[in-house]
Amino acid sequence: CDSCYGPINHIEHVRHVKRIQPGAQNADCGPSRALEWGQFNVLHTTDTHGWLAGHIKEKNYGADLGDYVTFANHMKHKAGNMGVDLLIVDTGDLHDGTGLSDTTAPDGEVAIKIFEELDSYDLLTIGNHELYVSDVAYQTFSEFSRFWGDRYLTSNVQIMNPATGGYEYIGQTHRYFTTAHGLRIMAFGILYDFTGNSNASKAIKAATMVQQDWFLQAVNYDKDRPIDMFLLLGHNPARPTTGGSTFKTVYNAIRKVHPNTPIQIFGGHTHIRDFAVLDQSSTSLESGRYCETLGWFSMSGFDSLNSGHTGVENPRGVPNPTRKAITNSSSTTSPFVYSRRYLDWNRNTFVYHAVGSGQADAEFDYHSGLRVTDEIAAYRKQLNLGKVYGCVPQTYCMTCVPFGDASSIFTPLSDALATAVVSPAREARARMVIANTGGVRFDMYKGPFTYDDSFIVSPFRDVFLYIPDVPYSLAGGLLQKLNNAGAGGKKKRSNDLGAVETVDSCVNPIAGRGGQQGDGSGEKRGITRRQVVQNPGYTTVDDFGSDGDDTPHSSIPYYPIPDFFAGVANYPEAGSPQVVDVVFVDFIESDVLAILGSGYSKANVTPYVSSNFTSQDYLIPYVQAKWQAGMPNCPI
Ligand SMILES: Nc1ccn([C@@H]2O[C@H](COP(=O)(O)O)[C@@H](O)[C@H]2O)c(=O)n1
Ligand SMILES: [Zn+2]
Ligand SMILES: [Zn+2]
16 A cells, blocks of 8 residues: 555665655554553563564564664653653564574574663563474573563473473563552463473463462462562463463462452463453453554553552643443442553654654664664674565465465465475375465565565474375375364464455555454445545454554455465376375474374374475575566566
């Protein structure tokens, strides 16, 4: 959509020229409401997955971590001037998503160093992507956790320490601290009941954790350690009713002892914008993914009688939170009021909320942020992330068109599986190559396809394995059966509640970020065509309604996708092969074996191309073979 931010321009150096983007003054394209500041305020990131250079091909999410460093510093100063508390928190999944995080060995080596530049983080917690690979888990233990010290909370995640031969918590189990304005906080960091970790680590189930002595001691009343508020950070769906969320278990355990104390939750993992009300003194925020969203939360209601609060009651000159968590109950006795906002991750947004619209960039930028931007640019150059391999003829998306559509990313990726995953020794045999759609992480844009893009689309080092000569009578129905079983690779987009309404001309159905889930019909609900020209993107509806998105968006269609997809090669023109090599990524090995049944086991499985050929390796050869010819005139 050109109406808000102009055409996509991803030439490497242009990205790093600091300037307010065109469209900043257009209320349809940027923020137009000041944030509500309370006594207690939080900036929340989650599931950044290495997107620290920002979205080079999507200007609406185009800020980099340097811009955020500057923004966070401005906001800390503002909070200080207002006499209120501001915490900066993150809820995990730093790895697997871009070249910056995944070209290094182990992955994350560069990305975590950049992340550490934002040393004003107050609390952080661990995600599942810090635990799939042992080297990454040890990097998290020996580098990341050491850096953040008592701010890194892993209440239910331990690692085998080779030095002692015993399991130790990767970070701290909990943190009790007092804010600058006297709030006494007990914080935890809880990973959902994750089971896909390597054997280096152990994720303790929430139901077990809440019975452990350290937890009971932390939660129980102690006159020497009063608690004004519990903070539950977690790589864990914020909405407690979402399958897999373990927040309710921890919430229940705290509520048994503290029926009224505020319990404030910050979640992640499902990659959505969401805000849920648990009770009159407990709410829960989730702030999207991939440096697309910065979550804002604020609350007031503490006074010196019910807490240690010493700050300003209602900061002046700014809006304040006004909403009770529960409004439809006459029995609401809680003094607490709340606000939440989902900020789009771009400089216009940051400038608007830090120094005000219409301000020059010079008013915004700090050396600390500019230095991080330069550092990111230098790393990108060093890692060769701008190297171009081919020219993608059109944009392909994951969920904005039906699976099977010519513009679905799984259409060329099925072809890529069929043609670019080839074992020289088995080249002439019929083969079926299966992958999980969850391993594909992002859309592929029209124009130059870079080294970075290969990780953005397919970041995992999942080895291609195979079972030779499986009778077609068994292999033929495998994909369908895998999808019917809906197993391991599942990566549900969301429980997003946004209505589907397309505003044509501005909404290119395959151009923007599809955030919210609808029925995919593209039918309008209650709006006239082209009433407003907006920026396509997230249209969030949560427990506080539909005003959470800081910048209003037109929504993008969402279509569900199956859990698995495949490509086939060397099949006869008519009929079926007798036998077929069944090739699949190691992440779904147990799913494939479960469907093939008792005649097959791990003993039948070996690497297909080599033990080093992974899902990071098939895209570049495909792009080169298919789209390199278009390179000289590749539109940007
Ligand atoms: N080696 C891997 C690891 C993970 N996946 C996919 O990622 C999903 C989890 O991602 P979150 O950001 O939601 O934590 C997982 O369900 C898989 O789909 C993979 O494909 N290969
Ligand atoms: Zn994630
Ligand atoms: Zn996750």
